[in-house]
Amino acid sequence: MSNGPAPDNAAKPLPRRGADTPGRIPTQYGPGNPVAETLTESQYRVRPGAPNLPIPEPQRAAEPDGEPSPMSFAVRPGTPDASVHEEFQAMLDRQEAASARRRRQLWLGTALVAVLVLVGTGATLLTTRPAKQSAAASPSAAAPTASAPADTAPAIPVQQTPTDTPSPTAVPSALAPTTAVDPATLLGAAATDTAPLSAVTLFPGKSVTVDNHSYTQALTTASACVPAVTPNLAAVLTKYGCRKVFRASYATGTTAVTVGVGVFDSAAQAAAVKAQATAGNLEPLSGGALPAFCHAVACRLSVNAYGRYAYFTVAGYTTGKPVPAADTSALAAGTDMGRMVFENLLARARGEATAKN
16 A cells, blocks of 8 residues: 655665675765765765864963063963963063062162161261260360359358369360370379479469469468368378378459368379368468458368379458358359369379370
């Protein structure tokens, strides 16, 4: 029983693998080509498995500044192309060179700042050192000063507080020693302090001016230690082996002052006298044209020491009046005479150092 006309492609049955059709299963059917041994360009042979797809070439991302970065290249297995490798290596070399330049610039900047800091510090030290040396050589620091006035002027024999020992480095420039010998060491012992010693060498000149204050010398004397001081001070001088006391009196207007220099064998003895001379005072020296002063009335007193010498001052009024607490003239007279003795002792050390050379 027929179901209709047969289709055109049913005129010939499909070939089957058999004895008369050896080989492959045909991939294309057509008249006269049941099994093609060779394929034309338009024919393909189907094989089992996944097809080999073409591998796309890597694409480089666009850079905003035109310079590729190391991440601009796609990763592809296998050996990279030689030109791409060389370009990548050149880019790494340029980046390393730029980093090295930045590091050098940073080090150079740091070194320059350090040099400028050192130069500024050196200039500051050179600028401040002369100022410090000038301050050390100021005459005002060298001279001993009397104690500040109390509420009431001290009455004899009350002693004022001793002042500090003047520093040998604070020598006025006009009297500074020209050698390296320390004046305090030279004057510190009788064995080294061998220049002639007298009232004339200690108190030269009949008129002296100290700190713009002018004084006229009235008289001088040299004596044993005990008669030159009051009993309380005499005990201290005797205890430490005082050899002699030289005294000189000066006057300016109605103010008079006596300065005395006690001589000892060593600087330690003189320093001990200064520390313990808290009672008693130097006896004022008067006579001739200079009236008596500072007898049983309040006067200005001071004590100091330098080398093997301890020196004292007593200053008051020739009118016989006590020195009030607000006094300035008697205080200035005692301070000026102490400074004069200090400078004269420095001049003595300078002359001895020159003679020894």
